[in-house]
Amino acid sequence: MAAAAAEARVFLEVRRRLHSALLILGDPNEGGLPMDVCVTPTSLQLKSPGGCTELWLPAGVRLVPSSCRGLQHVAGDGLHLRLQARAEFCPNLISVFNQSSQAQGCCTFYCQSCGEIIIRNRKLLRVLSLPHENWGALVDEWCCHPNPFANKPLHPQENDCFTGDCFFLVNLRHDLQQPRPEVAPVETRCLSSENHLKMKPKANTKVICKRCKVMLGETVSSETTKFYMTEIIIQPSERNFPIIPRSQFVQSVIAQCLVELSSARSTFRFTLQGQDGKVYILLWLLNSDSLVIEALESSTSIKKFPLLEDLLKADSSSSWNAVKVLYQPCIKSRNAELASSWESDISVHCLTLPSATCLELLLILSRSNATLPPSLRCMNSFQVAFLKM
Numbered sequence: 001m002a003a004a005a006a007e008a009r010v011f012l013e014v015r016r017r018l019h020s021a022l023l024i025l026g027d028p029n030e031g032g033l034p035m036d037v038c039v040t041p042t043s044l045q046l047k048s049p050g051g052c053t054e055l056w057l058p059a060g061v062r063l064v065p066s067s068c069r070g071l072q073h074v075a076g077d078g079l080h081l082r083l084q085a086r087a088e089f090c091p092n093l094i095s096v097f098n099q100s101s102q103a104q105g106c107c108t109f110y111c112q113s114c115g116e117i118i119i120r121n122r123k124l125l126r127v128l129s130l131p132h133e134n135w136g137a138l139v140d141e142w143c144c145h146p147n148p149f150a151n152k153p154l155h156p157q158e159n160d161c162f163t164g165d166c167f168f169l170v171n172l173r174h175d176l177q178q179p180r181p182e183v184a185p186v187e188t189r190c191l192s193s194e195n196h197l198k199m200k201p202k203a204n205t206k207v208i209c210k211r212c213k214v215m216l217g218e219t220v221s222s223e224t225t226k227f228y229m230t231e232i233i234i235q236p237s238e239r240n241f242p243i244i245p246r247s248q249f250v251q252s253v254i255a256q257c258l259v260e261l262s263s264a265r266s267t268f269r270f271t272l273q274g275q276d277g278k279v280y281i282l283l284w285l286l287n288s289d290s291l292v293i294e295a296l297e298s299s300t301s302i303k304k305f306p307l308l309e310d311l312l313k314a315d316s317s318s319s320w321n322a323v324k325v326l327y328q329p330c331i332k333s334r335n336a337e338l339a340s341s342w343e344s345d346i347s348v349h350c351l352t353l354p355s356a357t358c359l360e361l362l363l364i365l366s367r368s369n370a371t372l373p374p375s376l377r378c379m380n381s382f383q384v385a386f387l388k389m
Contacts, residue, residue: 001065007051007080009025009026010023010024010025010026010055010293010294011023011024011026011293011294011372011373012024012057012085012292012293012294012377013290013291013292013293014061014085014290014291014293015085015289015290015291015301015368016087016089016289016290016291017287017289017341018289019084019085020082020083020084020085021063021081021082021083021084021085022080022081023039023044023080023081023082023083024077024078024079024080024373024376025037025044025078025079026077026078026112028244029225031318035047035048035340036048037079037385039063039065039083040063040070041062041063041064041065041203042056042057042061042062042063042064042139043055043056043057043058048271056183057293058293058319060087060088061085061086061087061088061293061319062085062086062087063084063085064082064083064084064085064086065083066084066152067083067084068081068083069081069082069083070082074373074375076373076374076375077374077375078373083213087291091266093194099208102252105123105124105236105237106121106122106123106236106237107119107121107122107123107124107234107235107236107237107281108120108122108234108235108237109123109170109227109233109234109262110232110233110234110235110241111212111214111216111232111233112210112231112232112233112244113209113212113214113231113233114209114211114212114214115241115243116209116210116211116212118209118216118220118227118232118305119170119172120237121237122159122170122236123135123159123175124159124160124161125158125159125160126157126159126160126161127161127163128160128161128162128163129162129163129164130154130162130163130164130169131154149218153220153372154169155169155171155220155221155223155224156169156170156171156224157171157274158171163259164226165349165351166228166229166230166253166257166351166352166353166354167224167226167228167229168217168229168234169220169224169225169226170224170225170227170228171223171224172223172224172225174267181214194268199213203330205217205219205220205248206226206275207219207225212265214230214354214356215231215275215354215356216228216231216232217231218275228353228354228357229253229257230249230250230253230254230353230354230357231354231357232258233249246360247360247364248388250357250360251360251361251387251388251389252388252389254321254361254387254389255323255388255389256290256389257351258270258283258285258288258323258325258387259285259288259323259348259389262285265351266350267347268284268285269282269283269284269285269342269345269347269348269349270282270283270285270348270349270350270351270359271283271342271343271348271349271350271351272351272353272358273350273351273352273358274352274353274354274355274358275352275353275354275355276355277354278345279330280329280330280331280355280358280359280361280362281327281328281329281330281358281361281362281365282327282328282330282338282339282342283325283326283327284325284326284327284334284382285323285324285325286323286324286325286326286384287323287324288323288324288384288389289319290321291319291321291322292319292320293319294319313366315345318378320384320388320389321351321388321389322386322388322389323386323387323389324384324385324386324388325365325384325385325386326379326382326383326384327365327369327382327384327385328382328384329362329366330384331362335337364385364387365383365385365387366383366385367386368385368387369383370386371383372384372386
């Protein structure tokens with residue numbers, strides 16, 4: 001095969017369940033030097049008058065060269081081809097939703113942004129998932145007597161941790177002797193927290209990290225605090241605080257959230273709103289079995305797509321497991337009509353995060369989209385992005 005490229009850029013998406021791969025060899029400067037491309041099961045060989053470069057695939061990924069099909073040159077992208085591929089399934093991730101492995105031991109809650117200790121040495125005897133927000137209606141349908149749980153909020157006891165869609169509920173009654181996160185005193189109107197809590201406090205209930213002033217969660221009663229999963233890291237007390245780049249952590253939490261909810265509730269469309277009630281992003285989960293490869297090991301230097309390049313520097317990885325999403329931003333009244341229709345659709349699930357985190361995620365999505373090959377950036381009027389798991 002021949003393609004015009006002076007300095008090839010490589011993008012490879014492997015779909016584990018479909019056993020297929022899309023390979024794009026791009027050239028930002030059209031009309032470069034001629035190049036021959038040789039595909040082997042474990043590598044790509046790029047030959048040009050200037051020499052030969054061999055790009056090795058990550059361990060566990062194998063291509064089937066004889067299955068190459070759909071070969072075409074797309075202006076602005078480069079050479080496209082599809083082929084069969086095999087990729088080993090990654091080990092099960094430790095879900096942020098089921099941290100029961102940490103139960104029965106002492107845990108420490110950290111601010112993810114700065115490492116400040118929020119709760120020290122909390123012994124968790126029960127880590128329980130909260131029911132779906134419509135659980136009350138289901139009880140009414142199944143019970144032959146009045147609902148005994150009607151209008152009763154679910155609050156954790158001293159050694160409990162309740163997990164919601166993207167938050168933890170913990171009891172801070174016995175942590176008064178240690179420094180607690182700040183509660184912002186500014187008077188403002190707050191929307192209710194999750195439906196099962198039915199609370200509408202008059203004062204601002206934001207819980208703020210004392211060190212970095214990041215919003216960690218909200219107080220929902222005098223004893224119960226809600227911490228957002230994107231802002232808190234829970235570790236066994238004998239372990240040190242793990243330093244994880246902020247963008248990597250946010251992506252991982254949101255990606256796991258989408259996968260868990262799509263599997264448990266068969267919902268694939270989500271609205272992300274801030275704690276102020278404003279919708280920031282519309283998300284549509286396409287698939288969760290992608291392996292994205294952009295920085296392949298090679299014997300000579302080769303320019304790579306800058307897709308989330310800061311994360312590559314952080315873990316020196318050439319590939320990552322990712323979820324593929326469609327998204328639309330809703331800031332500054334953009335896509336207001338579409339957002340309104342999604343909000344009224346019962347098949348769309350709403351996730352609430354701090355407003356600042358919604359903006360962080362929108363920036364991550366925009367950066368991912370901008371660095372994809374041009375032909376992959378849009379689908380059905382939505383923008384396309386990958387979130388690293």
